Amino acid sequence: MSILKEVRFLLQKELVLEWRQKYALSGILLYVLSTVYIVYAATQQVQPHIWNALFWIIILFASVNAIAKSFTQDGEKRQLYFYTLVNPMAVIIAKIIYNALLLGLISFLTFAAFSLVAGNPVKIASQFAIALFLGSLGFSIAFTFISSIAAQAKNSSTMMAIMSFPVIIPVLLTLIKLSANSMRIMQDTAIWKDIYTLIAIDGILIAVAIILFPFLWRD
């Protein structure tokens, strides 16, 4: 079986599993909605730069929560079963794609919910959309790989937080800058440089994740 075919099957499996269980997705959506509501209730009048900071913080915590389970939910036996069947590379790529889709959905819904209650300060929609897309991708790559490390450690939810927050800071800072630019809070004529940086960081992380994952997986 070629690796692309394996990725397609594994992705299908993730989506079907999600569709049947539903609680994981609906749980994280409820998490986002209640966080948005708490933030709105606490701040009420939201200035654009506060909006920007809060938005990305909500996305960050929602993403960590959504992805932390990716490798703990499959039982050890099922993991062993996959191990005999497929290439480990296909497993990590399928998980990353699935998590990126999930995070894309989460960030879009956070955006919708947050703009509904706190107003929409975005002036340049295309730039904000690029930020959301690259953000979902970067978070997905970094957190999926870290969750596979954390799944091996004893205190996996704490390990997930302490390993993923420092690693994601460069991505997060660039994203905040990009979306601040899309809200015209700050003017940056060389915003393409930030987009290229994001793409480059995503590229480095995905390359490292794909190369190293086979070593994490065998147990």
Add this chain to the structure above:
Amino acid sequence: MRKFWWKYLGAAILVYVILAGMLIPLKPGVLEISPSTAQAAQTMTFTVEGYNTNYDKASSSIRAWLRSDDDHGLTASEITVVDYNTLNVTFNIPKWLPYESKVKYFSLILDNEIDGASVLPSAVSLTQEVPNLARAKALWPQGNIKDLHTNEVISFPYRNILYETIRNLYFHVSLWLAMMILFIVSVFYSIKYLRTFNKDFDDKALALTSSGLMFGILGLITGSIWAKHTWGTYWTWQEIKLNMTAVAMLIYAAYFILRSSMEDSERKSRISSVYNIFAFAALIPLLYVIPRLTSSLHPGNGGNPTFGSEDLDNTMRMVFYPAVIGFTLLGLWISTLIYRIEKIKDKLYDRV
């Protein structure tokens, strides 16, 4: 002795670095001028304070100019020496300045045969009533700042704001470079571990990461103390490199927590080798990509995260490059000690 020559070499280099880095004096320079404002068409006496200067010994050869951007220089009409580092310099400031604007800053240039030439940039701001460029040109002769002396004594450059803290280059910057070298070697051993699954390589990677992290923390501390003297604060969000480095230290601190969260020795070595490689990959955007995109308060900044090459003269290179080698060797020495402790621990716990 023959086997461990590099340890003695490292120690000897560090002794040289500390002695040379601390004892070689700074070049003579101009610390301060007062008052720092004056009107055109005025005879004004300024008090100039020098640093490491020998005005008393070289009193006969002292010359001074106020210089504009395009090399128009006004020669001092009278210079009196107060003591070795204080001068009274009198200028007959003409009615017109060689500029169209009303207020302009001028640099002060001093020269004498012992100390050589020294500059205080933007020393005095002069104010004129009605600009007249054509008549000013005659009063501010061009190209009269010449025959400057050079200082032949071995010394470090004198830089405003930095002053004596320029010596921190040998400690702060060398510690960073040594840390990077230690981390690179550590990643090399982690890769080797994943290829062979020989525990020795993981122990080596652990030892190198420990000493690298220690150097990183020392680098942060030396930088922070230096920042207090030059930027006026120990910690600031204005400085992206400082904060990115703190984040990098967090990434590496997580490496040790990850290790301690696993008991099984084979799994522990494998997972932490993987994380070590991943952490290094995450370190590159933190230390080398993000700081280039934002402004920085560090010397030689403006998109360039390192010390500007124009700030590093040959005397400093003679100390700085050995310092990097010395600290790297010291780090390797510390790493071998940690490695041996790990080996002893392995043996002890296996026996129990």
